[in-house]
Amino acid sequence: MLAGCGGSRPSGEAGYEAMAGNPESGERYDGKAVSPIHRAASEPVSTFAVDVDTASYANVRRMLMGGQPVPAEAVRTEEMINYFRYDYPAPADRSAPFSVTTDLAVTPWNPGTRLLRIGLRGYDVPRAQRPAANLVFMVDVSGSMDAPDKLPLVRQALSILADGLRADDSVSIITYAGSVQTLIEGSHDPAGIKAALSGLEAGGGTAGGPALSMAYDLARAHRIPGGINRIVMATDGDFNVGLSDQQGLEAMVRQNREDGISLTTLGFGQGNYNDAMMEAVADLGNGNHAYIDSAMEARKVLDEELSSTLFTIARDVKVQVEFNPAVVGEYRLIGYENRALREEDFADDKVDAGELGAGHQVTALYEIVPAGQQGWLPARKYAANAAATPAPSGDASEAATVRLRYRLPNGTESRLIEVPVAAGRLAAAQAPAGDMAFAIAVAAFGQKLRGDTRLGRFDYGDIARLAGPQGDYWRKEFVELTRLAATRPPTVTATSAAE
Template structure:
């Protein structure tokens, strides 16, 4: 076999030879080489220098000769053509790549905790950022107020978007003056030193991590449905009005996910008051709202009656000035798309309803609290929008410190001729800084007395803390709403912005005294968490709900007329109330107390509720639709008083009395009742 034949044979071998072929190839090559070498020995004398063993490189041990080629020519023997060499070289290359890949996989640059910094100004590449004025120190006489605040820098850095803060691979970058990637400037303040940033900065987008959601941990206040009461034993019912709507939105979210809501999530009054009702406006501006009374038969028991009490606030001719602070939760629990991203969209919607001379400040909290934007006129809207859109979630939830900071900002820009309000957007998952919620509520109450109100917008599910948010809003004279979609944000912050932001009356209480001669039993539908003692009605020190411009509030009593035969409680053997007394044509007597926003002394409105109350077609339609909502809520919460009334009956009643449904909210209710009917059967 000559060299060409051997070369051809090796070049055509695409696969590794079997052992027998391998040995045969080696023997053939060795024989050919030795034959050639023997001829060279015969042709010329031996030169010791030329036959001296030389290094043949890193792979000399693979070569078949121990001396240089005397003919100094390139032959196939000088090239790594053998299969063994191919395997070896390929294996070395593969091993090298594997080792390199292993090093990459196991190498993680250490993220080190930033060195302590005192943050005084927070910039987001915004045009002409204003220097932060020094906030006056205030003494707050509670354990909550005096607690040392966690470092502000943690919340500020957490709030930076990925493109703002960039990659932070090592401590050298963190120590670079100015932290150019984060656009944060520092200024030492003597009273704020020694705090360490509590968390590592992560450059990846937090929205990709669903692990932030703590499914199934939504928290609601447990309460029992109002019982039936005997008029002869307890003729007077007192409660605070409620204009919150959070319950309806949360119930809607659950039903759209194909499940029935938790029973404690269903608050009947919030379900009813989610809808606007076409009640007449007040006749004169000397009274902030009108009173409207309608009496209809109860659809689930025609022997009982439903008394509807509706009030409607007057409309504002001109929108008042506003001094708002957006207090935004940017903690790790806000990382899902229905939380912080929806918060940003909601705040941007609200900006569209504000006046150019209104002011907006932004505070955020995560593991600590920080100021993102000093009070800024709405005329500089792009600056506000840029600050909102740059926020990102991460860290713990120092809600208490965030609330304290928000009130400081509100006080700094306080305007006597404006509405001063904090709008808290959160899932309510406060896990840092609150050891006593009563102290927090007391702090909010004191600020309310100084003219700064607090409203709460809830977002998300899984760790939604409804009870805390209701308490904060009630103590802050604000509204508690739940935002589950962008259209709900449109409803709360745009369509109903005037009624939710601008109060026309505060501490509104309702008291109804039922006539034992006409009514044997009664029960209040809803308002279980808003009931008051009888003596609280005339006590101006007792807080109650507020009503905003154009707001409607509805309360419903179910009564059992005397002698109807529908009584569920047996009458007393020894106490008898004779019918036909002087007030026998009255079911009850209604009293309403309220204060004007800047006054501390209440005013009284009153009127009898007659058996012969007349209602026009509009009033009857609105009362029947409200009844459909109330019946639906009872079916979800506790149907022990609705007899054989069903979801289908609720659908029929709501469908018949939808009326003018400009935004489609009432049509949506019918769809939700159908969803509940389907979910019940699953």
């Protein structure tokens, strides 16, 4: 299955051959259409795999700061939202690895609808308490990496990670260009690791397939039972996998995923950046995908959020929301287009889904039309096609039920959490404020960049005002990005690229 962090694509074992991007730059993205609208009476259940990737936000930031057009296909709204942390409570204890929070607010761009926010927060693990890590750095040193925002930034990023390692961690480093070389094997010495990284130089072709095979061999040779066993691939994604077909790559990653070796991808650079491949391979490998556009982003991902990046606390995390047609007329999920699952996949433990790391957060937003209110969908002509009349009984006490299913890292059977959403909360919803307002602002930003027509005339100035003044560095930067977006070059879409 190719789908952030171990997510699933709608068609199951789908690849990344359907790619779009900016034809002027050669960057490749696997874009999906904006999620459709559903009638609760005929389609009451929505199911998706969680996603904790953040690559899309950092990549879009790079484009906006560089004065470049933003391809709509490059924007994954859920990754924009999940780039930031929100005020969700920590789980009470580790018997359940994450807390579940639900909030409701009036939609800023449509006062007739409501926004339901679902928030998950994993338990935190101090660096000193995380399991020992067996890491294999797989570094692309091919000619395409010879740029200031590529290999030099790779050296800096992985040096930051090396500074955060413990004495019981093991690190191996392999490089790949025209051939594969092993620089360090099973080292516990941060100084030696950083010295090896400092000597990296770019040049030659690309042999990604053999390098990935070698990386798995090294990870297996230095496996830490009960520890973290992970490959960290640093590349622009422009590599020939070196296998006869895509199925061979899928089989390699899937087999090693089942053997307990996960794969994280770190994207670098521009012009030939293959986001589609990077995201897909990381998801297939039960890992996560981040884009590193600066030394500050490297420190955020590989130092401040190191435990989240490395240590998985819950596997195959799925979310399912069942809406009550007596209370909800229509709904739409904002983002998660390439994480959609079938209803029957939710209870099927054989269906792979998203992984949650220590301290990770996941946020999802649904826009809801209350029953009896004018929605997006037109009335139907024939009586048999009309929405069923809502039950007049006590069936209206709940608006929805949020269900979560997950496995513990070493568990074989999934566990279920159910959280009802009281119907009265829809009527009592107020205009969004504080943390909720900021999350909605980020969601609107992503959807605006995607060309979502449901936002109406809600513009970037409205988004900045909704976000409000911020003290946190990353949130302040977001507000500045909304101002840059208002003056950016036209968005490039797959349709316009073909014209």
